[in-house]
Amino acid sequence: MSNFVRTLNRFIIEQERLYPEATGAFTALLSDIALAAKIISYHVNKAGLVDILGQAGTTNVYGEEQAKLDVFANDVLVRSLAYGGKLCAMASEESEDLIPIPDEVPMGKYVCVFDPLDGSSNIDVNVSIGTIFSIFRRVTPGDGPGQLEDLLQPGYAQVCAGYVIYGSSTMLVYTTGTGVHGFTLDPSYGEFVLSHENIKIPSKGKIYSVNESYYDYWDEGMRNYIRWAKKADPSDGRPLNSRYIGSLVADFHRNLLKGGIFLYPGDNKSPDRRKGKLRLLYEANPLAFIVEQAGGKASDGYRRILDIKPDSLHQRTPLFIGSREDVEIAEAFIQGKRKP
Numbered sequence: 390m391s392n393f394v395r396t397l398n399r400f401i402i403e404q405e406r407l408y409p410e411a412t413g414a415f416t417a418l419l420s421d422i423a424l425a426a427k428i429i430s431y432h433v434n435k436a437g438l439v440d441i442l443g444q445a446g447t448t449n450v451y452g453e454e455q456a457k458l459d460v461f462a463n464d465v466l467v468r469s470l471a472y473g474g475k476l477c478a479m480a481s482e483e484s485e486d487l488i489p490i491p492d493e494v495p496m497g498k499y500v501c502v503f504d505p506l507d508g509s510s511n512i513d514v515n516v517s518i519g520t521i522f523s524i525f526r527r528v529t530p531g532d533g534p535g536q537l538e539d540l541l542q543p544g545y546a547q548v549c550a551g552y553v554i555y556g557s558s559t560m561l562v563y564t565t566g567t568g569v570h571g572f573t574l575d576p577s578y579g580e581f582v583l584s585h586e587n588i589k590i591p592s593k594g595k596i597y598s599v600n601e602s603y604y605d606y607w608d609e610g611m612r613n614y615i616r617w618a619k620k621a622d623p624s625d626g627r628p629l630n631s632r633y634i635g636s637l638v639a640d641f642h643r644n645l646l647k648g649g650i651f652l653y654p655g656d657n658k659s660p661d662r663r664k665g666k667l668r669l670l671y672e673a674n675p676l677a678f679i680v681e682q683a684g685g686k687a688s689d690g691y692r693r694i695l696d697i698k699p700d701s702l703h704q705r706t707p708l709f710i711g712s713r714e715d716v717e718i719a720e721a722f723i724q725g726k727r728k729p
């Protein structure tokens with residue numbers, strides 16, 4: 390029976406046997422997230438057929454227009470997680486403040502932060518999009534409602550992080566600190582089945598992913614890195630291949646499997662872009678936990694992403710993430726230690 394299909398639930402139970410200190414809370418939490426992912430996947434894949442495309446007519450805390458699926462995915466995740474009794478608070482990229490757990494639900498020992506549908510500007514053109522999530526143990530005492538302090542923990546305190554990519558297939562990729570594992574949704578019986586056990590990112594890749602339209606707004610070090618990456622030099626495999634989907638989960642997932650670096654630096658296009666566009670809690674931290682567990686690296690150009698102590702729920706950070714050697718080369722240029 391050992392070669393029986395290894396579903397997400399079965400795999401988590403196997404993992405819990407390996408780590409007796411793990412409580413059943415992960416099984417419940419990941420099952421709630423997996424359920425939400427299945428529901429979101431169904432509606433993403435049906436989006437062209439029913440009236441769920443297009444804009445919701447609302448904006449999020451960043452002033453970005455919310456797609457109908459953004460709002461739908463956020464609602465599905467909140468409902469799926471709120472009633473499981475494992476959380477004491479939540480936060481979402483799509484919601485301005487802390488999301489409390491309903492009074493009638495027992496408070497759990499964890500908090501969950503998530504980007505319910507990242508890349509949603511790509512929904513209407515059928516480009517892969519994703520859900521990103523991150524779980525922490527609460528740090529405030531007692532068993533009352535969670536506080537902002539429970540949500541503003543540095544990334545190294547994460548106990549679980551993952552993403553779902555809604556692409557040619559729907560995949561859930563997660564880590565609890567003992568490796569990175571990928572599960573592909575088999576829609577015929579609605580289960581996530583282990584398809585990528587113990588994912589490791591190549592130490593060096595041939596891909597760089599960045600939106601070069603901001604080139605003129607970058608600092609000198611970032612421009613030097615791009616000039617270096619594009620310069621032909623067969624001795625070290627340059628020029629690198631430029632691959633940019635404009636959907637973070639899709640760009641990250643490709644680089645995780647093939648090797649490479651994703652870059653979203655700060656720029657001088659406007660004051661609110663000095664730290665780039667991506668959010669520390671909902672995007673950078675979970676993907677940084679995953680990439681480090683896969684042997685890669687994630688920094689803001691100077692500091693390890695997971696060491697950054699958040700000041701607010703929606704703070705942004707520059708993000709350089711992927712193959713370790715590629716990130717270290719980019720850091721050297723950004724810090725002015727290397728010239729093209």
Ligand code: P6P
Binds near residue numbers: 508509510635636638
């Ligand atoms: P730009 C999508 O809107 C997103 O948040 C990420 O998924 C993606 O990596 C990034 O923004 C793309 O931003 O400025 O290149 O359009």
